[in-house]
Amino acid sequence: MRNAIRIGLLLAPGVGLVLAFMGAxxxxxxAQAFGLYDFSGTSDGLSxxxxxxxxxxxxxxxxxxxxxxxxxxxxxxxxxxxxxxALWLRKPFRGSLILxxxxxxxxxxxxxxxxxxxVNVISYHGFVNEFLVWAGVWAEPRRMQNDSNGFxxxxxxxxxxxxxxxxxxxxxxxxxxxxxxxxxxxLGAGKFxxxxxxxxxxxxxxxQAALVLIFIGAAGDFSFQTVAGPPSVNSMxxxxxxxxxxxxxxxGAAVVAVMLMALSLFGAIGLTALVQLITxxxxxxx
Amino acid sequence: xxxxxxEDIAVRFGTFEALRGVDLTAESGxxxxxxxxxxxxxxxxxxxxAGFLQPSRGRLAVDGKDITALPPEARDSAMCFQSYALFxxxxxxxNIAFGPRQKRVARDETVRRxxxxxxxxxxxxxxxxxxxxxxxxxxxxxxxxRALAVAPGLVLFDEPLSNLDAKLRxxxxxxxxxxxxxxxxxAIYVTHDQAEALALSDMxxxxxxxxxxxxxxxxxxxxxxxxxxxxxxxxxxxxxxxxLCGGAMSTPLGVLxxxxxxxxxxxxxxxxxxxxxxxxxxxxxxxxxxxxxxxDVFVSAGPETVRLQVPGELNVSIGDTLQFSVPPEGxxxxxxxxxx
Amino acid sequence: xxxxPFNTILSGLLIAVMTVWLAVPFGMxxxxxxxxxxxxxxxxxxxxxxxxxxxxxxxWDSTSxxxxxxxxxxxxxxxxxxxxxxxxxxAYAFGRLEFKGKAVWQxxxxxxxxxxxxxxxxxxxxxxxxxxxxxxxxxxxxxxVVMLLPYAVRILSVSFSLVRQDVVNAARDLGASxxxxxxxxxxxxxxxxxxxxxxxxxxxxxxxxxxxFVVGSPDFTTIPTILYSYLGYNFIRPNAAVVALxxxxxNVILMLILERLLQSANPAGISGKG
Ligand SMILES: Nc1ncnc2c1ncn2[C@@H]1O[C@H](COP(=O)(O)OP(=O)(O)OP(=O)(O)O)[C@@H](O)[C@H]1O
Ligand SMILES: [Mg+2]
Numbered sequence: 001m002r003n004a005i006r007i008g009l010l011l012a013p014g015v016g017l018v019l020a021f022m023g024a025x026x027x028x029x030x031a032q033a034f035g036l037y038d039f040s041g042t043s044d045g046l047s048x049x050x051x052x053x054x055x056x057x058x059x060x061x062x063x064x065x066x067x068x069x070x071x072x073x074x075x076x077x078x079x080x081x082x083x084x085x086a087l088w089l090r091k092p093f094r095g096s097l098i099l100x101x102x103x104x105x106x107x108x109x110x111x112x113x114x115x116x117x118x119v120n121v122i123s124y125h126g127f128v129n130e131f132l133v134w135a136g137v138w139a140e141p142r143r144m145q146n147d148s149n150g151f152x153x154x155x156x157x158x159x160x161x162x163x164x165x166x167x168x169x170x171x172x173x174x175x176x177x178x179x180x181x182x183x184x185x186x187l188g189a190g191k192f193x194x195x196x197x198x199x200x201x202x203x204x205x206x207x208q209a210a211l212v213l214i215f216i217g218a219a220g221d222f223s224f225q226t227v228a229g230p231p232s233v234n235s236m237x238x239x240x241x242x243x244x245x246x247x248x249x250x251x252g253a254a255v256v257a258v259m260l261m262a263l264s265l266f267g268a269i270g271l272t273a274l275v276q277l278i279t280x281x282x283x284x285x286x
Numbered sequence: 287x288x289x290x291x292x293e294d295i296a297v298r299f300g301t302f303e304a305l306r307g308v309d310l311t312a313e314s315g316x317x318x319x320x321x322x323x324x325x326x327x328x329x330x331x332x333x334x335x336a337g338f339l340q341p342s343r344g345r346l347a348v349d350g351k352d353i354t355a356l357p358p359e360a361r362d363s364a365m366c367f368q369s370y371a372l373f374x375x376x377x378x379x380x381n382i383a384f385g386p387r388q389k390r391v392a393r394d395e396t397v398r399r400x401x402x403x404x405x406x407x408x409x410x411x412x413x414x415x416x417x418x419x420x421x422x423x424x425x426x427x428x429x430x431x432r433a434l435a436v437a438p439g440l441v442l443f444d445e446p447l448s449n450l451d452a453k454l455r456x457x458x459x460x461x462x463x464x465x466x467x468x469x470x471x472x473a474i475y476v477t478h479d480q481a482e483a484l485a486l487s488d489m490x491x492x493x494x495x496x497x498x499x500x501x502x503x504x505x506x507x508x509x510x511x512x513x514x515x516x517x518x519x520x521x522x523x524x525x526x527x528x529x530l531c532g533g534a535m536s537t538p539l540g541v542l543x544x545x546x547x548x549x550x551x552x553x554x555x556x557x558x559x560x561x562x563x564x565x566x567x568x569x570x571x572x573x574x575x576x577x578x579x580x581x582d583v584f585v586s587a588g589p590e591t592v593r594l595q596v597p598g599e600l601n602v603s604i605g606d607t608l609q610f611s612v613p614p615e616g617x618x619x620x621x622x623x624x625x626x
Numbered sequence: 627x628x629x630x631p632f633n634t635i636l637s638g639l640l641i642a643v644m645t646v647w648l649a650v651p652f653g654m655x656x657x658x659x660x661x662x663x664x665x666x667x668x669x670x671x672x673x674x675x676x677x678x679x680x681x682x683x684x685x686w687d688s689t690s691x692x693x694x695x696x697x698x699x700x701x702x703x704x705x706x707x708x709x710x711x712x713x714x715x716x717a718y719a720f721g722r723l724e725f726k727g728k729a730v731w732q733x734x735x736x737x738x739x740x741x742x743x744x745x746x747x748x749x750x751x752x753x754x755x756x757x758x759x760x761x762x763x764x765x766x767x768x769x770x771v772v773m774l775l776p777y778a779v780r781i782l783s784v785s786f787s788l789v790r791q792d793v794v795n796a797a798r799d800l801g802a803s804x805x806x807x808x809x810x811x812x813x814x815x816x817x818x819x820x821x822x823x824x825x826x827x828x829x830x831x832x833x834x835x836x837x838x839f840v841v842g843s844p845d846f847t848t849i850p851t852i853l854y855s856y857l858g859y860n861f862i863r864p865n866a867a868v869v870a871l872x873x874x875x876x877n878v879i880l881m882l883i884l885e886r887l888l889q890s891a892n893p894a895g896i897s898g899k900g
Pocket of ligand 1: 299302304323324325326327328329330331368
């Protein structure tokens, strides 16, 4: 009992504060989504009216799909790029240290700076256009900024998040001791069998973590969207911010917030399950 | 069944030569131990035989077929790793079944082998556990079972018993030897324990600094060590160096006789148990250690101290003068070591 | 130990690609920040016609950049100290004590990392609004401390777990007071962790955008919000280049220091092979 109190006191300023703060914020979001704390003062009390408003808006569903699309593509591409490199750099060789340091470099660059750098490079008078025109590949500069497929945003997310995936995955890959792989080889497992039966299952957790964290980060993106995204579409975060900021509709924003958290949650569950399924299937192959 | 021939195997790590021309023949179905001090290249040699390391020189053949260029997965050998190297995500049973599954052994045969090994190695209660949930000794037995489950022609053991207590070690050692006789695989067995090497093997290879310094039957190695290193490493040895003239060498203890041709600078040795009480060698007793069946007595004369083994009933105390002799057939002349 | 020419060639190639990948954007940013305001750098010119530091001094004199820098660089160290102090007791419990539900608490403390930044920011603002709390500076400080606490807790937990119980026992056995036990057994091991935790909170606080943007709007500025204002609807490229460099260069240097510290805070053995 005394011990429990002691633990409680120790946890209070750290976990306690975090949970109190985040709990209050979360409660506030959910409560406002259901009509409480209506600052416009028109109505107060539980209601589903704000859900009705938001969920029947085309712009909202467009934002929802858009965020899901951006987040899933970014997560999958970043991991798909980072995984083979992490495997390849498992054993050090000449140049591999420099290479992995360079791969991690974008971690040091804040997202907004990354967005600026990209926009600067791909803009109408940016490096890419000038270079390709100079090299004679294109007759005249092309417009690449704010493309309607969101390639610029996905590119930014990958640029920013790939090093993070690389860090997680290379940690997992390097934690596999050489003798374990040797043992598998010794027992008759060829290259692909070693990958399927040893490396893949031992890195599943890291891969899931990387996918989930990138997905959640990209689903909640605001700055890449507003700087480099197509003006005709919103991301969930930018839609939420515009509802709250320019329209003063806190309750609508709260509905979007809850939906964004739901998107993050279900995206995370979906990706985790997908990886599990792939690992299982590949492991079962004879 | 596999007859392994290794010829002139050399391995370098950068500028360091871990193996410097090892020749080794393991007859089909024989039990060969590699013995030697830490860092002498035992694991390296096993890695070459298994195929994890490409030798910079030399060739390997099994049953007359050159396997030097074959990748590990294509060789008919299985290794029991010094570090266990268990697959952390697979249960004990799945670890053991991994090899048979890779080699496409029929399902019921796999189950039979796994069950048999699990029983023989006392792992019945642990078959469903993950390796992390096992003690060091249990993990070691899983590693052993995993290597044996493939039923290969050649099994490479890298100190497979180092983590077991004395009793279990004895039991598992007999288990390995019995299995080896039943199944008939050829065993290359690395150990630090000379008693284990002498007890188990058909052939002992004593390694030192990347070469095999002497190989032969356990008795040969013990009773006819060729170099000082071998004499010293296996059992205890009393060493003298000097001029051998007419089969006699004078030492501070007295004159020792030896059946060897004369020389200006000869090194001879004798085992503590070769000494007999009474005779014309003598010295002062410096220390006595009672061992039960026998007594170790340390006798010194001048700068030299030797060790004698005398029957347990004998009552000697420090400060006594002890008279003893060593019969000429108990004195062995040594060659200069190739790598002093 | 085969040497594969494939590896050497491929890594050489990738290093070249990465150099372009990193050097071109930063080179462009640097060039843009040095474009002289009197002569624009426009389409047919490969390089700016005239280079000067004019833009930098102009920004300093005529925009809110100095205030933003003051805000960012005073918030960050306070957030760092606050987060480290608040994280200490929890990290001690995580690193050195065993208790029921520890794993759950260890996961729960990470909640701020997976909560979308704008959700936290907007509904924190909503809370402040209800409470009638309009002092933005302290509000943002509190927000930064809480949002970045998980990093401090994680790093310090590892540090605390590295303190060796036998050294603590030895110190007590020799009659040391609690304070000298802390000095002898804890502090040397914790020091790199404390610095690392402080630095990471510092760096991330400087970079933090969502909370500063939402809670601080419309007129409270930090370096990221000022950068954002040059990136949005009115893209003023040279200004953005200046602010981007101001934001990124100190952080890169701090990050490199952090990397060193983290290495010494986690000596080998945590992921030992074998
Ligand atoms: N990958 C490597 N790189 C460089 N040197 C190595 C490598 N592997 C082994 N060595 C060196 O080669 C020598 C032989 O090593 P090996 O592992 O074969 O010794 P060992 O006889 O098995 O010793 P132990 O009884 O301690 O296991 C040692 O000096 C070791 O330092
Ligand atoms: Mg070894």
